[in-house]
Amino acid sequence: MIRSSVLFALLVSTGMVHAGDVQVAVAANFAAPMKEIAARFEQDSGHKVLFSVGSTGKFYAQIKNGAPFDILLAADDETPARLEKEGATLPHSRFTYAIGKLVLWSAQPGVVDDRGEVLKQATFAHLSIANPKLAPYGAAAVETLQKLSLYQALESKLVVGESIAQAQQFVASGSAQLGFVAMSQVYEGGKLKSGSAWVVPAGLYAPIRQDAVALAKGKGNPAVAALLKYMQGDKVKAILRSYGYAL
Structure with missing residues (x-):
């Protein structure tokens, strides 16, 4: 789970001063919620969200090959953990943002x-x-x-x-x-x-824990820290519930 104060201190030491862009790799199941979240985040923060939608497995391969993503919103918890183990993420940035159904x-x-x-x-x-x-x-x-x-x-x-x-x-x-x-x-x-x-009853499959993680490319980008913090706020939680995710 995330240690928010540690994460944001590592990502940006000066806070959000200038609006910026954040490039996000978004698991296909999360496309509709992310569209709504991005619009609200941009309105509230002034930052711009650029996101691509696809399979978590393909995003892993793209990230390992240098794809310019700042954040991965995966459809599982294994891929972000693997990237973390391989040194491709920012320390202490991984957390579960939703549980899929x-x-x-x-x-x-x-x-x-x-x-x-x-x-x-x-x-x-x-x-x-x-x-x-x-x-x-x-x-x-x-x-x-x-x-x-x-x-x-x-x-x-x-x-x-x-x-x-x-x-x-x-x-x-x-x-x-x-x-x-x-x-x-x-x-x-x-x-x-x-x-x-x-x-489908939850007992028929392993929990689909969907983790977010900041990638190495996002270091020093205030928009990265701002979006990850926003993902844990009440506005996003309400959106997730409306789409059937557990928290």
């Missing part, structure tokens, strides 16, 4: 029941998931199917997206009748935006 979703009403029994019926042609090797939500989907003893039976029906965003798009476009997505992609204000869904 997995949802089985269909763009069509009435397809997914409130207990996920549709998986056992297997009357669908395709089931969308994110790449479990790159996306933590994909790994959670596989774990869920294994816990339900359905993975082998449904493996041939799986359509694998590069990220959770692509997995959701497969369902939205009708390429797959249903799929495992992040709750934040299909819920807003505590309500399902469209279609039908089953919120």
Whole structure:
């Protein structure tokens, strides 16, 4: 967990004097909340947020190859910890900003029941998931199917997206009748935006702890310290709850 006073002393010793830019790598499941957070942060701080959305696994590779990101908002806690161990982050900057929830979703009403029994019926042609090797939500989907003893039976029906965003798009476009997505992609204000869904019980997959970390490139950038502090404030917590994240 973060030690705020230590983090901000390390990042900037003089406080925020001039507005600046902060480049953020954002896990695909967090795209919608981040858009809202960035707008509010810019209004409140004067800093500018430039963010890219993608899979956590791909961001790791890009960061190791010198991608110019200041902050990583990952979809897991393992990748930021790995970068920290490898010396690619600023000391004491890692913290859990949200805990994600997995949802089985269909763009069509009435397809997914409130207990996920549709998986056992297997009357669908395709089931969308994110790449479990790159996306933590994909790994959670596989774990869920294994816990339900359905993975082998449904493996041939799986359509694998590069990220959770692509997995959701497969369902939205009708390429797959249903799929495992992040709750934040299909819920807003505590309500399902469209279609039908089953919120997967937390006991069926390991907690999706999503960690933030300041990367080495962000050293000395006051916008980095300001955004990480903002991420822990009440305004952001309210946004996260509205998208279904646990804190």
